[in-house]
Amino acid sequence: MNNRKKLIKKLDDLARAKVRARGKCEVCGKTETLQVAHIFSRRHKGVRWDEDNLLLLCYYHHLHFAHTNPVEFSEWVRSYLGEQKYNRLRVKARVITKFSEFDLEQLIENYE
16 A cells, blocks of 8 residues: 555544544434444545544434435535535535645644
8 A cells, every 4th residue: 555545544544533532423313333424425535534524423324314315414414514614515525636645644633
């Protein structure tokens, strides 16, 4: 694995750990079968590690709400985050973002 991939994996792990520390599903409050979910897909590098883009959801709400009912999920997210925060994320997700290894290292430092 090259250095860039290692940095990305480390960032993913740090972001996941920080979100898991929230401790409960952000929809129903359940504390079992928790999964980290992205509002805007991981492929949108500009928001991949943005804490506002990451949710802690139980298995049911991740798969049967977020992925099966995307319109309802989007409405819930807008209400949960507020329009301003949601729109900031949406704009940030649409920007093509490429991080250098230095940028990735800086993001890691910010998480640690």
